Amino acid sequence: MRIGIVGGGQLGRMLALAAHSLGHEPHAYDPGPDPSARDVARLHRGSFDDPRALATFADGVDILTYEFENIPARVLEEIAERGRAFDPSPRFLALSQDRLLEKQALSDLGIPVAPHRAVDSLADLRRARDELGERLVLKTRRLGYDGRGQRRIADESEIREAWRILGGVPLIAEAWIPFLAEVSLVATRGRDGTMVFYPLTENRHEHGILRLSRAPADVPGAAALAATAEDYLRRLAEHYAYVGTLTVEFFVTERGLLANETAPRVHNSGHWTIDGAATSQFANHIRALAGHPLGSTRTPEAVAMVNCVGALPDPNAVLALPGAQFHDYRKAPRPGRKVAHTTLVGPTPFTPERPPLETLLALSPFIVG
């Protein structure tokens, strides 16, 4: 089948690689001159807000999906009106594009989220501070990623500063959550409604960017947390008749899980599944889309994944570590840009303060600017 992927970044690249191995023909739609997926997918150049170019792309493939989250909902609607369906559900995509609507949708399904308020003025922000507490995170409702479009606030001067920097677009203020850990759950739902879940993954962010993921998560009560998270993802996926891979990021708190963010797609915290799970998140996404049976998520060993940001590592130094794998996205390095990831797979959990993960972290650049 011809699989059309809107977006040709590293997620598109890894989806295309998975599509190839199942005998499908990946096509990627991207505005950039040199997208990461360029040499593994047939490339279609066009802007994400050009409904006509996207419709032409849609007409030339059998299945449509996206890896880029900020396609205007209007554009997807226009394509849907032509009878071309996107998976996962554009209705779910529209929610995950707006942090306020997303939190409301999660709450409606009984999934706990951080206390929050909509903020459209400095007065709203001060009211949020009075109601939610001194420590806040102010975020743009739309278009944020990798910590962009957000400011932490701990006092009055930071309130004015955050408003000066972010004010003017719809915002959301969230209570600062003193989390014990961050985890995410990646799952795939097939066309027939079957769901498979990967092990709960533990994530560490630096400067708002994912630095390290480890699976299975090494947090107290991990089994119960995983069961709760699976229940939440099942509720979401069933409610939205979701087809494909889905991710939810959570804060682990004293009182359990709080959902932080949803992603209607394969996710960075699931990249380890290429090397560490029987079927990767990418392969399962393609299987779901193409109507194949889903594959096992069995993870026989412990896994750690480290993002390389802003520069590439020396691949030979990485590959010399026993159990290490290296994935280069073929992107031009720039500070703050994810350009590769490295993975370790082994029989015992990896500790960031001990080799070999300590060594892998030292070998994997993290340059944010």
Ligand code: ATP
């Ligand atoms: P992503 O790259 O995952 O899309 P993002 O920029 O969209 O990230 P978030 O996931 O909302 O933004 O936030 C990035 C990180 O900032 C979180 O993983 C967490 O470490 C921290 N953070 C965000 N909101 C809060 C909060 N309310 N309390 C504490 N920490 C937070």
Ligand code: MG
């Ligand atoms: Mg996030």
